[in-house]
Amino acid sequence: xxxxxxxxxxxxxxxxxxxxxxxxxxxxxxxxxxxxxxxxxxxxxxxxxxxxxxxxxxxxxxxxxxxxxxxxxxxxxxxxxxxxxxxxxxxxxxxxxxxxxxxxxxxxxxxxxxxxxxxxxxxxxxxxxxxxxxxxxxxxxxxxxxxxxxxxxxxxxxxxxxxxxxxxxxxxxxxxxxxxxxxxxxxxxxxxxxxxxxxxxxxxxxxxxxxxxxxxxxxxxxxxxxxxxxxxxxxxxxxxxxxxxxxxxxxxxxxxxxxxxxxxxxxxxxxxxxxxxxxxxx
Ligand SMILES: C[S@@+](CC[C@H](N)C(=O)[O-])C[C@H]1O[C@@H](n2cnc3c(N)ncnc32)[C@H](O)[C@@H]1O
Numbered sequence: 001x002x003x004x005x006x007x008x009x010x011x012x013x014x015x016x017x018x019x020x021x022x023x024x025x026x027x028x029x030x031x032x033x034x035x036x037x038x039x040x041x042x043x044x045x046x047x048x049x050x051x052x053x054x055x056x057x058x059x060x061x062x063x064x065x066x067x068x069x070x071x072x073x074x075x076x077x078x079x080x081x082x083x084x085x086x087x088x089x090x091x092x093x094x095x096x097x098x099x100x101x102x103x104x105x106x107x108x109x110x111x112x113x114x115x116x117x118x119x120x121x122x123x124x125x126x127x128x129x130x131x132x133x134x135x136x137x138x139x140x141x142x143x144x145x146x147x148x149x150x151x152x153x154x155x156x157x158x159x160x161x162x163x164x165x166x167x168x169x170x171x172x173x174x175x176x177x178x179x180x181x182x183x184x185x186x187x188x189x190x191x192x193x194x195x196x197x198x199x200x201x202x203x204x205x206x207x208x209x210x211x212x213x214x215x216x217x218x219x220x221x222x223x224x225x226x227x228x229x230x231x232x233x234x235x236x237x238x239x240x241x242x243x244x245x246x247x248x249x250x251x252x253x254x255x256x257x258x259x260x261x262x263x264x265x266x267x268x269x270x271x272x273x274x275x276x277x278x279x280x281x282x
Contacts, residue, residue, distance in 0.1 A: 003074045004043040006054065011065040012036040018061075025053045034125035042074065090124040092133045098124035098155065101187060111137075111162055114187045115153050116180070124155060128217045128243040131268045131275035132156055135241060139213070141165045147209070149202065149216040149230060150244075154181030156215045157197075161190045169196040169211070171204060202226040210235045217275075220245040224256050231260045234280040239265070243275035250274055 006027065008018055018039060019030045026049045027041040043049055051071065058067055089099035097109040100116055115123055124130055129152075136156065142164035148157035151170035154177075161168045168190070170181050178199045185192040198204065214230050216223060223242055234240055240262060245253060247269045254264060257278050266277040 004049055005072045005074045006041040007038065007070045007072075008041065009033075009038040009066075009068045010061075014061065014065045014067075015039050021057055025049055025057065034123065036126065087123070088125075090130070092124060092130055092137070095137050096124070096133055096159070098133075111159065113155060113158050113162065115155055115158075115184050116187065123153065127270040127273035128275060129155060131270055131273070132215060132217050132241060132243050133159055135266055135268060135275055135277055136160065136163070136215075139239070141213070144212040145169075145210075145235075147171075147205065147211040147214045147233060149205075149214060149226070150218040150222070151181045151197070152177050152217075154184045154197070156217065157181065157195070158184060158188045158190060160213070160215075161185075161195070162188065165213075167195060167211075169209070171196075171198045171200050173199070173201055175199050202229045205229075205233050209233055210238070212238045214238070214240050216240070217243040220249045220253070223253060227253075227256050227262075228260060231262065231280065231282075236280065236282060238280050240278045240280065241275065242278070243273070245274060246272050247274045248272075250276065 010018060015032055022041045027043050029042040031040040033039055054071065058069060061067060087100055089097060089103045091097055096111045096113065097106050098113045098115055101114055105112060124133060136159055141160050144165045145167040146157065146160040146165045148168065148170040151157055151172045154170055157168040157170040172178055178197055181197050182192045210233050212235055214234050216226065216230060223244065230240060242253060250267065261281045262278040263281050264276060265279050268275050
C-alpha cells in the first residue's frame with residue numbers, strides 16, 4: 001500500500017490556499033517547506049486522487065504564482081523514513097539544539113528542544129524562528145510569564161518553559177498548530193495543563209492576562225494590526241519580541257510600535273528576515 005506524495009513549489013502567500021484546496025481533493029497531511037517556498041502534501045492510504053484533479057487545480061493558479069510540482073508515491077514502510085529524511089536537526093549557534101525524537105541528543109548544547117513539526121511551522125530552520133530563539137537566549141526568563149502568539153509547533157513557548165518561565169501561554173489561529181504545540185509540550189516534559197494553549201486570534205487573549213514577554217513571529221500585516229492589542233497584555237517594563245517580516249519592513253513595524261511607547265532594544269537580520277525586541281515603557 002502506498003501514499004501519494006506531492007511537492008509544490010510556490011510563493012509563500014499561496015501555501016495556505018493550496019493546503020485548503022488539496023485537502024478538498026483528498027490530501028490530509030501537509031508540511032510547509034522550510035524557507036516558506038512551498039509545501040509537501042501526502043494522502044492517506046486508499047485515497048483515489050486522480051492526476052487530472054491535481055493538474056486542473058494548479059491550472060487555475062499558474063497565472064497567479066510561480067508554480068511547479070512533483071508527484072510521487074511513498075510506500076507505507078517508508079513513510080516515517082521519508083519524513084525523517086527531510087527533517088534535519090538545527091543548531092542555533094552553540095546554544096540551542098532543535099531536533100526530533102529520532103535524532104541523537106548532543107549534551108554540549110545548554111538547551112535541547114524536541115519538536116515533531118507535523119503540519120506546523122517552527123523547527124528553527126526558518127530565519128525568523130532562529131532569530132527569536134537566539135534573542136530569547138540572552139534574556140532572563142526565570143519565573144517570567146510568557147505569551148507565544150502564533151505558536152506553530154510551540155517551539156518558542158517550549159524554549160521559555162525550559163529556561164524557567166513559570167507560565168507559558170500559547171495560541172494559534174490554526175487548530176492543528178494548537179494540537180501540535182500540546183504534543184510538543186509533552187515531548188519536552190512541559191505539563192500542558194499548567195499553561196493555556198488555545199485556538200484563536202489576538203482578541204482571544206483573556207482580558208486580564210498580562211505577561212513579562214509577548215512573542216509574535218507571524219507576518220507583517222498581522223503584526224501591524226495586532227501590535228496595539230498585544231501591547232495591552234504586556235506588563236509595565238515588559239517586552240515584545242516580533243518577527244515574520246523582512247529587514248525592509250522594520251521602519252513600518254517600528255512606526256506602529258512607537259504609537260504605544262514601545263522602545264527598540266535589540267534587532268537582528270538574517271538572510272533579510274528580521275527579529276526585534278521592544279520594551280514597554282508605558
Ligand atoms: C511564522 S509561523 C511561527 C511559528 C512559531 N512561533 C515560530 O516562531 O517558529 C506563524 C504562525 O502564526 C499563525 N498565525 C497566522 N495568523 C495568525 C493570527 N492572526 N493569529 C494567531 N496566529 C496566527 C500561523 O498559523 C503559524 O503557525
